[in-house]
Amino acid sequence: MSSDAGAHTLGPHVVGQRVVVRRILRGETGPSGGPALTDVLGTCTAWGDGICVVARDSSDGSPTDTVTIALADIVSGKPVPPRPSPRLRVDPVTAQHRGMTLFPGLETSPLGAWTLRRSTTYAARRANSVLAMTDPGLSDAEAYAGVVDFYTAHGARPIAAVLRDTAPEALFLSHGWVSESGDADTVFELASVAGVARALRGVDAGGVELDEDGDLVTARLDTRASGVAAVDGDWVGFRSIAVDAGHRRQGLGLAVMAALVERSAERGAATAYLQVLGDNDPALGLYERLGFVEHHRYRYLASPLS
Numbered sequence: 114m115s116s117d118a119g120a121h122t123l124g125p126h127v128v129g130q131r132v133v134v135r136r137i138l139r140g141e142t143g144p145s146g147g148p149a150l151t152d153v154l155g156t157c158t159a160w161g162d163g164i165c166v167v168a169r170d171s172s173d174g175s176p177t178d179t180v181t182i183a184l185a186d187i188v189s190g191k192p193v194p195p196r197p198s199p200r201l202r203v204d205p206v207t208a209q210h211r212g213m214t215l216f217p218g219l220e221t222s223p224l225g226a227w228t229l230r231r232s233t234t235y236a237a238r239r240a241n242s243v244l245a246m247t248d249p250g251l252s253d254a255e256a257y258a259g260v261v262d263f264y265t266a267h268g269a270r271p272i273a274a275v276l277r278d279t280a281p282e283a284l285f286l287s288h289g290w291v292s293e294s295g296d297a298d299t300v301f302e303l304a305s306v307a308g309v310a311r312a313l314r315g316v317d318a319g320g321v322e323l324d325e326d327g328d329l330v331t332a333r334l335d336t337r338a339s340g341v342a343a344v345d346g347d348w349v350g351f352r353s354i355a356v357d358a359g360h361r362r363q364g365l366g367l368a369v370m371a372a373l374v375e376r377s378a379e380r381g382a383a384t385a386y387l388q389v390l391g392d393n394d395p396a397l398g399l400y401e402r403l404g405f406v407e408h409h410r411y412r413y414l415a416s417p418l419s
Contacts (some may be wrong), residue, residue: 121134121187121188121189121190121191122190122191122381123157123160123165123187123190123192124160125161125190127158127159127160128158128159128160129156129157129158130156130157130192130197131154131155131156131170131191131192131193131194132151132154132155132156132157132167132190132192132395133153133188133190133191133193134152134153134154134162134165134182134186134187134190135150135152135187135188135189135190135306136153136168136182136183136188136282137149137150137186137188137335138150138151138154139180139186140368143159143396147386150188151170153167153180153182154169154170154193155168155170155180156169156170157170159178160379163183163184163185164182164183164184165181165182165184165187166179166180166181166182167179167180167182168351169342171269172191173247175256176222186379187312195406196318198277200205203285203303203408203410204390205276205301205408205409206226206247207244207246207247208301209246209274209301210244210259210409211345211348211350211386212350212386213230213239213240214234214328214343214344214348214350215239215259215341215350215352216234216235216239217229217234217326217327217328217329217343217345218232218233218234218235218239219232219235219240220232220233222263222391224249224251224256224259224260224263224344225249225250225251225256225259226248226249226250227243227244227245227247227249227256227259227260227274227281227286228243228244229243229259229260229263229264230242230243230244230298231263231264231267231269236351237411238272238274238293239274239388240279240414241269241272242272242273242274242413243263243264243271243272243273243274244274245260245273245274245275245285246274246275246276246279246281246411247281247282248280248351249281252283256281256284257284257285257288261416262272265351269283269345269414270416270418271337271415272293272413272414272415272416273285273290273413273414273415274411274412274413275411275413275414276410276411277298277410277411277412279378281319281392282414283323285402285414286414288416289415289416289417290414290415290416291414291415291417292406292414292415293414293415294413295414296390296413297301297390297391297392298390298391298392298410298411298412299388299389299391299399299410299411299412300388300389300390300391300407300409300410301310301386301388301407301408301409301410301411301412302386302387302388302389302400302405302407302408303386303405303406303408304384304385304386304400304403304404304405304406305372305383305385305404306349306377306384306385307378307383307385308403308404309370309404309405310373310374310375310378310391311404312402312403312404313367313370313371313403315373316364316367316368316370316371316396317364317368318368318369318371318372318375319368320334320335321333321368321369321371321372322334322366323372323376324404325416326377327411328343328344328345329341329342329343330342330343330344330373330377331371331372332369333369334338334358334365334368334369337360337365338353338355338356338357338360338365338366338369339353339354339355339358339369340352340353340354340355340356340366340369340370340373341353341373342358342373342374342377344377344380344382345383346387346402347383347384348382348383348386349373349374349377349380349382349384349385349386349388350386350387351370351373351385351386352388353389354366354370354387356369363380366399371405387400387403387405391410394395
């Protein structure tokens, strides 16, 4: 193998971009008897004077060491997509558990790795369904019976929140369960609080009144608009952002969001989340402009009505 630089798409133009670089390890022999090779994944911070400098990715997003690579030792390389932010690397179950703080007094019970949820205050499906997005650690028969028995005992229709194309979804479908309401999938979205605040800069939140009860913050703009936020450590979730039908397209919903975001930031929130139906294009477009991105989608299944 030649020690000269190989064919690649790297160069000064990749400074500031995330790249993967395969290089020769001088003085070391690989398994086939030729020069040893290794890959470096990270952000290119410099290119020139015969070298490339890469700040390697860390496992937790913290700063790591830099690697200086002689251009003559590069065998191959290319730019790669930016690394997802730490908040986007949270798994769906963890994100969903964060979302439970939006419903104070929510009753929860473990069913293996699943979570049975019930509320006598809130009618929302998120508060009255089993969170079944992973292997329950039980037999299919035990898991299924546990769900049916729990909700039947409380006089409620059994409902499950599941990810598509997963074993839990297949389990409920095998018992004849159907889409709970025919709605589109629900989209769980995340954003940085700082990013949302920047997007809302200049929005007039004057007149919005805040009522705080523990972790719950309710915003009201007289009778025209309202919304709710729940702060849980450095996370904040939003729900029930609503504007009276006769006062829409006046920026009132944004005023409510601006007030809630500002208060959440003051209380230390750094990650924001919300949930919206996947066919609600206006809402999806609005939240995209505020910096929210899709984390995962899920659906609700329910036992057949008798």
